[in-house]
Amino acid sequence: MATHAASNVYRLAAPLPLDSGQALEGVEIAYETYGELAADRGNAVLVCHALTGDQYLASTHPVTGKPGWWERMVGPGKPIDTARHHVICANVIGSCMGSTGPASLAADGQPHAMRFPVITIRDMVRAQVALLDGLGIERLHAVVGGSMGGMQALSLAADFPNRAARILAIATTARHSAQNIAFHEVGRQAIMADPAWRGGEYYGAGASPDAGLSVARMAAHITYLSEEGLTEKFGRRLQDRDAKSFGFDADFQVESYLRYQGSGFVQRFDANSYLYITRAMDYFDIAEEHGGLLADAFAGTTARFCLVSFDSDWLYPTAESRHVVHALNAAGAPVSFVELSAPFGHDSFLLEVPALDRVIRGFLDG
Amino acid sequence: MASVGAEALRPDLAVIARQVPHGARVLDVGCGDGALLATLREGKQVDARGIEIDPVLVERCVARGLSVVQGDADRDLTFYPDGAFDVAILSQTLQTAARPDRMLAELLRVGRRAFVSFPNFAYWRMRWALLSRGRMPVTRHLPVSWYETENIHHVTVTDFEELAASLGITVERRWFFTREREVGGGGANWRAEYALFEVSR
Numbered sequence: 001m002a003t004h005a006a007s008n009v010y011r012l013a014a015p016l017p018l019d020s021g022q023a024l025e026g027v028e029i030a031y032e033t034y035g036e037l038a039a040d041r042g043n044a045v046l047v048c049h050a051l052t053g054d055q056y057l058a059s060t061h062p063v064t065g066k067p068g069w070w071e072r073m074v075g076p077g078k079p080i081d082t083a084r085h086h087v088i089c090a091n092v093i094g095s096c097m098g099s100t101g102p103a104s105l106a107a108d109g110q111p112h113a114m115r116f117p118v119i120t121i122r123d124m125v126r127a128q129v130a131l132l133d134g135l136g137i138e139r140l141h142a143v144v145g146g147s148m149g150g151m152q153a154l155s156l157a158a159d160f161p162n163r164a165a166r167i168l169a170i171a172t173t174a175r176h177s178a179q180n181i182a183f184h185e186v187g188r189q190a191i192m193a194d195p196a197w198r199g200g201e202y203y204g205a206g207a208s209p210d211a212g213l214s215v216a217r218m219a220a221h222i223t224y225l226s227e228e229g230l231t232e233k234f235g236r237r238l239q240d241r242d243a244k245s246f247g248f249d250a251d252f253q254v255e256s257y258l259r260y261q262g263s264g265f266v267q268r269f270d271a272n273s274y275l276y277i278t279r280a281m282d283y284f285d286i287a288e289e290h291g292g293l294l295a296d297a298f299a300g301t302t303a304r305f306c307l308v309s310f311d312s313d314w315l316y317p318t319a320e321s322r323h324v325v326h327a328l329n330a331a332g333a334p335v336s337f338v339e340l341s342a343p344f345g346h347d348s349f350l351l352e353v354p355a356l357d358r359v360i361r362g363f364l365d366g
Numbered sequence: 367m368a369s370v371g372a373e374a375l376r377p378d379l380a381v382i383a384r385q386v387p388h389g390a391r392v393l394d395v396g397c398g399d400g401a402l403l404a405t406l407r408e409g410k411q412v413d414a415r416g417i418e419i420d421p422v423l424v425e426r427c428v429a430r431g432l433s434v435v436q437g438d439a440d441r442d443l444t445f446y447p448d449g450a451f452d453v454a455i456l457s458q459t460l461q462t463a464a465r466p467d468r469m470l471a472e473l474l475r476v477g478r479r480a481f482v483s484f485p486n487f488a489y490w491r492m493r494w495a496l497l498s499r500g501r502m503p504v505t506r507h508l509p510v511s512w513y514e515t516e517n518i519h520h521v522t523v524t525d526f527e528e529l530a531a532s533l534g535i536t537v538e539r540r541w542f543f544t545r546e547r548e549v550g551g552g553g554a555n556w557r558a559e560y561a562l563f564e565v566s567r
Contacts, residue, residue: 304433306428322437325435325437325445326442326445329435329442329445329446329450330445330446330447332447332450334413334415334433335433335435336424336427336428336432336433336434336435337424337434337435337436337437338421338424338425338428338436339421339436340421340425341421355425358425358428358429359425359428359429361429362428362429362430362431363428363431365431366428366430366431366432
């Protein structure tokens with residue numbers, strides 16, 4: 001699939017230095033904004049998206065035609081209030097919705113594919129900060145993100161301690177666990193085992209590794225839901241049939257649902273981007289980047305923090321948020337933390353959880 | 367300093383609100399819905415932080431813009447560095463601690479001084495209820511039956527003073543309250559329904 005560039009695009013004048021030691025030339029960052037920037041440029045809120053998210057935070061997605069991924073949270077009068085805040089959401093580098101990624105063309109006119117350098121969460125944040133520089137925004141009112149978006153929010157606080165007044169990190173972690181890495185590796189191996197992947201050189205080849213990417217999405221999707229939620233939604237119910245087929249069709253509703261999730265996903269996402277972004281998440285360990293002690297990462301911060309976890313999230317469980325909170329306590333940073341009760345697992349941050357609305361609104365106003 | 371807007375606060379909290387210095391770094395352990403912290407933030411411009419175990423109350427604190435962490439005071443005080451706060455507050459929570467002696471020590475490790483309030487189990491109505499009926503008292507300040515109360519370490523004014531002395535903790539000041547009014551210190555272990563101590567190392 002090709003990249004999409006329907007959004008505003010900011011082109012970095014200088015090469016973007018990367019944690020790998022390489023530098024990325026000609027980086028483009030696709031972004032959307034909502035609400036007016038105040039004259040003093042003090043009302044900007046950066047929202048960072050998750051692994052398969054994009055900049056279409058509160059506007060219609062150009063490929064799927066679906067509403068923005070956080071429209072319930074962002075808009076006039078909503079908890080992230082675009083009547084008062086200038087909200088910015090940029091596609092992360094490595095992705096495929098307009099920012100430079102493996103599907104983008106390299107200097108030789110061919111897609112980067114696997115020549116694209118391995119990037120990190122901190123590299124994504126460097127790109128976000130370069131965009132802020134370009135937009136003339138010195139200090140953000142807040143950075144908000146869930147899941148990988150929360151990782152970026154924490155990473156920004158650690159590496160650019162003066163760029164934001166508030167850091168709101170939801171359903172996230174300061175490091176990827178062995179279990180997190182393990183699930184991602186299953187997804188990557190599914191993509192790379194697809195013959196259509198061709199070592200990443202499938203652009204223009206007529207076929208993409210859709211089967212592999214779909215399996216990767218199916219496996220990941222399970223980790224975004226709670227067992228309770230799956231049981232409630234599907235149980236052992238059969239899909240459009242009265243009896244088991246004694247075959248390998250999607251007999252069960254949950255199978256049908258996962259297949260649908262997988263096949264929908266490949267319409268809007270690039271398999272190589274999935275490899276690169278999951279790798280970035282697996283490499284993520286803020287403490288490691290700051291000499292081994294997480295509290296040291298936040299020693300120079302000037303921000304107030306708010307962390308939110310969900311009791312049914314087993315991907316980034318509450319203990320991971322507490323770990324960050326304790327480090328922030330040790331660093332003397334002002335921090336709020338609450339574990340909210342919601343049945344939807346990791347995906348709770350995207351769904352109807354009224355308490356989350358109240359926490360976000362209160363934190364951004366306070 | 368009645369101008370701190372402490373009128374709506376419980377009497378022990380109102381005293382604390384008056385006593386906390388302007389601009390202090392304050393940790394309220396078991397801060398509830400954040401009423402005291404909000405009063406201190408607005409009236410005294412303190413750097414207000416809180417710990418609260420009940421997620422519904424934490425959510426209310428965060429929604430009013432306070433820096434409050436959902437946590438267990440028995441476990442989570444250890445994550446704050448020595449002397450991180452000018453004032454640590456433990457209101458009506460000491461008697462719920464797994465080890466009140468350790469919590470008191472922790473309070474004065476993270477705070478240079480502390481305000482501690484607790485229901486006085488030697489209040490005469492308690493003694494009378496126990497003596498006359500022979501059953502654990504259920505009162506306005508200790509309204510829950512013995513088998514479901516969170517107050518697992520009942521304490522008296524004298525007990526607290528002895529504990530402080532044995533831990534080398536200095537009692538700076540004390541206030542006593544009965545029926546939501548401040549009362550004098552004479553015969554406090556009989557007369558006070560609850561007590562507030564300002565302590566330091």
